[in-house]
Amino acid sequence: MTGPDTLHPRLPSPLQELSDPRFGRRGLRLLLKRDDLIHPELIGNKWRKLAPNLTAAAGRTVLTFGGAYSNHLRAVAAAGRLLGLPTVGVVRGQELADRPLNPSLARCAADGMRLHFVDRSTYRRKTEPDTLARVLRAAHAEGSYVVPEGGSNTLAVRGCRALGEELSGRADVVAIACGTGGSLAGLAAGLAPDQRCLGVPVLKGGFLTADIESLQHRAFGARRGDWTLDDRFHFGGYARTTPELDAFAEDFEDRHGLPVERLYVAKLLYGLVTLAEEGAFARGTTLAAVVTGRPFP
Secondary structure, eight states: OOOGGGGOOOOSOOEEEEOOHHHHTTTOEEEEEOGGGSOSSSOTHHHHHHHHHHHHHTTSOEEEEEOTTOHHHHHHHHHHHHHTOOEEEEEEOGGGGGSOOOHHHHHHHHTTOEEEEEOHHHHHTTTSHHHHHHHHHHTTOTTOEEOOGGGOSHHHHHHHHHHHHHHTTTOSEEEEEESSSHHHHHHHHHSOTTOEEEEEESSSSSOHHHHHHHHHHHHHSSOOSEEEEOGGGOTTSTTOOOHHHHHHHHHHHHHHOOOOOTTTHHHHHHHHHHHHHTTOSOTTOEEEEEOOOOOOO
16 A cells, blocks of 8 residues: 555645636635645545545555545545555445445445445444444454544544645635534634634534534644634535525536536535625635535536
């Protein structure tokens, strides 16, 4: 096995300015932090979160968790194929075991990931030591290096701090879509003191503030950075979209020639357009939106 650096990530990722009248007429600049261009298969925040964990795995099997459409599972599976590393994906939903694999899980399997399906009650308790031990035994994966759902652990959060450091002094407000909160936890810690970080959760529930604070305390010993969340733009929850969101994403693609990933990036950009129209940003503000992924083919 070789280390993740042998995959030649494109770092720092490019920063691209867009001309968009929805921002320009309000005196705002919009920059895109193109983390989707870091690596063709380990895209965006997946690279930043996985690279330190893959190094720590030191050749052991990597076991991780995700739902049926998890971008994280696909990234871990691709990393396993590229680095010659065995991977196991624990998938939420025992009922899926008897169904044909959807395109996302089929890609994981094609990349060599061994899929292990568990019922939803077990999945909810997966962080409890006894439950985790049972899952590892059932998956014949004792001794594996365990990466949590979404990849958000202390190593991942510290890895994402580099994203903030790359943006230090480049924008007044940096915005990112949030799943488990690890990327924002690191990003906010890496920004300069006069910069603000805005998170757009893609799941319902309003639970992320406490989760992000916990991640920062474990990684850095305290809450770090000036960050807030806006919970209005989840469009029904993870992996859910609406005709309105699809129309917005298609229009953005037409305006700028940029493929817009629907589950995270479209919700982020929709949120920024809405906030701009609401006057949430003072004239002269430079916004940077982190593009964490691209559409799944």
